Amino acid sequence: MAARGCGGAWRRGWQRGRALSGPAPGPFPRGRRAVACNARGGAVPAGKSGLASWVPVVGLEIHAQISSNSKLFSGSQVQFAAPPNSLVSFFDASLPGTLPVLNRRCVEAAVMTGLALNCSINKKSLFDRKHYFYADLPAGYQITQQRVPLAVNGSLSYSLCTGNKMSQMVKKTVRIKQIQLEQDSGKSLHDDTRSQTLVDLNRAGVGLMEVVMEPDMCCGDEAAAAVRELQLILQTLGSSQAVMAEGQLRVDANVSVHHPGEPYGVRTEVKNINSIRFLAKAVDYEIQRQIEELENGGTILNETRAFDSKLGCTVPMRDKEGKQDYRFMPEPNLPPLILYDAKSLPANMNHQQVINIDWIHERLPDLPSVKREKLVEQYGILPEHSFALLNEDGLAEFYENVLKQTRMKPKRVIGWVLNDLLSYLKQHSLTVKESPVSSFLLADLLNLLEKKEISSTAAKQVLAELWKGEGKTPLEIVKEQKLQLLQDQKELEQICQAVIDRQENE
Amino acid sequence: QKVSVEVLDHLEHLALVDFRDSEGVERLQKAIEFADQLHEVNTDGVEPLDSVLEDRCLYLREDDVTEGNCTKELLENAREKVEEYFVAPPGNIPLPKLEERDTFLQGS
Numbered sequence: 001m002a003a004r005g006c007g008g009a010w011r012r013g014w015q016r017g018r019a020l021s022g023p024a025p026g027p028f029p030r031g032r033r034a035v036a037c038n039a040r041g042g043a044v045p046a047g048k049s050g051l052a053s054w055v056p057v058v059g060l061e062i063h064a065q066i067s068s069n070s071k072l073f074s075g076s077q078v079q080f081a082a083p084p085n086s087l088v089s090f091f092d093a094s095l096p097g098t099l100p101v102l103n104r105r106c107v108e109a110a111v112m113t114g115l116a117l118n119c120s121i122n123k124k125s126l127f128d129r130k131h132y133f134y135a136d137l138p139a140g141y142q143i144t145q146q147r148v149p150l151a152v153n154g155s156l157s158y159s160l161c162t163g164n165k166m167s168q169m170v171k172k173t174v175r176i177k178q179i180q181l182e183q184d185s186g187k188s189l190h191d192d193t194r195s196q197t198l199v200d201l202n203r204a205g206v207g208l209m210e211v212v213m214e215p216d217m218c219c220g221d222e223a224a225a226a227v228r229e230l231q232l233i234l235q236t237l238g239s240s241q242a243v244m245a246e247g248q249l250r251v252d253a254n255v256s257v258h259h260p261g262e263p264y265g266v267r268t269e270v271k272n273i274n275s276i277r278f279l280a281k282a283v284d285y286e287i288q289r290q291i292e293e294l295e296n297g298g299t300i301l302n303e304t305r306a307f308d309s310k311l312g313c314t315v316p317m318r319d320k321e322g323k324q325d326y327r328f329m330p331e332p333n334l335p336p337l338i339l340y341d342a343k344s345l346p347a348n349m350n351h352q353q354v355i356n357i358d359w360i361h362e363r364l365p366d367l368p369s370v371k372r373e374k375l376v377e378q379y380g381i382l383p384e385h386s387f388a389l390l391n392e393d394g395l396a397e398f399y400e401n402v403l404k405q406t407r408m409k410p411k412r413v414i415g416w417v418l419n420d421l422l423s424y425l426k427q428h429s430l431t432v433k434e435s436p437v438s439s440f441l442l443a444d445l446l447n448l449l450e451k452k453e454i455s456s457t458a459a460k461q462v463l464a465e466l467w468k469g470e471g472k473t474p475l476e477i478v479k480e481q482k483l484q485l486l487q488d489q490k491e492l493e494q495i496c497q498a499v500i501d502r503q504e505n506e
Numbered sequence: 507q508k509v510s511v512e513v514l515d516h517l518e519h520l521a522l523v524d525f526r527d528s529e530g531v532e533r534l535q536k537a538i539e540f541a542d543q544l545h546e547v548n549t550d551g552v553e554p555l556d557s558v559l560e561d562r563c564l565y566l567r568e569d570d571v572t573e574g575n576c577t578k579e580l581l582e583n584a585r586e587k588v589e590e591y592f593v594a595p596p597g598n599i600p601l602p603k604l605e606e607r608d609t610f611l612q613g614s
Binding site for chain 1: 516520521522556557559560561562563564565566567568569570571572573574575576577580581583588589590591592593594595596597598
């Protein structure tokens with residue numbers, strides 16, 4: 001059966017018993033992506049048992065830490081590294097007699113995010129308590145929005161690179177079920193040697209936006225691409241810095257498999273995914289594990305599993321056994337959150353107490369997808385190019401800065417930025433900000449090339465020299481290495497004549 | 507209907523309450539019966555009231571840092587501490603199963 005590569009991985013499903021020029025039949029090797037997506041987007045890898053195919057289903061729950069000065073319900077500071085328990089107020093420590101007070105900035109961040117994801121913003125949303133016991137949750141409950149969240153029914157469009165050279169871009173969409181505001185918990189440091197847990201409440205009470213994505217994805221690559229796009233959107237809005245390495249963006253994946261036409265299978269929840277790359281691996285591993293388990297006659301437990309990045313596999317999580325009963329109840333200390341728009345704006349209210357959805361909508365910055373389109377339109381570059389420009393922090397600005405300082409055509413400059421500059425940065429693990437070659441230097445070099453003072457090959461040589469960051473200008477390097485193209489007719493004639501003379505003498 | 511032993515056991519696990527004796531269970535039973543009176547009222551199409559504050563304005567605070575930096579005071583409450591961390595057991599210690607714990611419910 002024909003199957004288009006999902007993320008460019010596999011081109012066809014394979015079936016046992018048929019003569020195929022492909023890998024030998026048998027269980028899929030661990031870690032290998034063996035999932036292909038068909039034209040409709042549902043993955044159809046064939047199992048080793050023969051013709052039965054599997055449809056993986058992937059949904060995501062993403063927690064993004066809100067970029068704000070203070071916490072969701074208290075005035076303690078939000079900061080990544082600080083002495084333990086120094087950014088904790090009496091409310092955060094859940095001391096009796098304290099009450100939550102909602103931070104306006106957190107609400108605005110969630111509204112911006114909801115609007116950017118095409119959601120309906122609920123003008124009235126409610127807060128609830130979600131109860132469970134854990135040392136880093138001093139109150140014994142988390143304040144969240146379970147009944148009526150702030151935003152619902154949105155969508156996120158993202159692009160997937162497919163095709164032979166990953167040069168074709170396929171547009172996909174995932175539905176956003178809801179976005180809700182909730183508190184973060186503190187941090188637990190497990191000390192196994194002394195059989196104890198050390199608790200730091202600095203993070204307890206920090207505002208989170210939980211973004212729930214419907215199970216519209218089918219493999220690791222789709223999940224990774226969707227999360228990457230969400231990350232870029234959040235960073236563009238400024239509602240979250242969304243740096244996964246600092247725990248500002250956490251992703252839990254819900255994975256299940258079923259046969260086409262049958263109901264969804266039992267799903268597992270995969271946690272402890274620390275990067276977008278690991279997200280793709282974890283999802284693909286879990287899909288594989290479930291397929292193998294079911295084909296061997298086993299069953300899938302509705303459990304929570306952790307991703308072990310060193311081993312590249314998922315393992316059951318100890319502390320989360322059994323189904324949790326969170327005993328949700330309304331948060332009695334918070335009235336409903338009311339949001340307004342231009343029509344419903346109350347006349348006599350203190351404007352500091354009013355959040356106007358329309359006002360926020362008007363001030364949304366250009367989202368990545370819009371920026372990409374503008375780059376393509378303005379400069380005539382390909383969609384893959386603008387995708388690559390926005391995928392690297394600061395690269396789009398770098399490109400536009402070069403264009404401002406050179407007459408070389410944008411379509412020619414893009415090659416230098418994406419191929420030469422970016423590959424060098426990647427090789428040396430540098431960000432655009434850390435580049436030893438500034439946009440000014442690159443533009444200078446490209447100008448020499450544009451004016452035909454040097455050849456393309458020479459330009460590459462000069463660039464290699466510029467990477468050393470010794471402070472020389474392109475022109476200085478050209479002169480040092482005698483790379484100038486000769487334009488003088490007479491000089492060229494003399495050289496040619498000399499060559500011809502030498503030939504005659506031999 | 508009486509509340510079953512399974513439900514009582516479940517509640518003890520979830521909420522870490524201890525029904526201790528028949529009086530405790532009876533009190534729970536009476537509380538449920540009291541709340542059941544709500545069923546006598548036809549609430550079709552009526553939104554439940556979860557707080558008398560529902561018409562109040564939810565106050566919005568400006569995003570300023572106004573609290574924190576009271577590590578010493580907070581740690582005064584801790585029975586055990588290591589440097590400036592609170593100390594807790596290594597994980598949740600679940601209540602032993604009904605058969606294995608010394609509870610009034612066992613006899614029911």
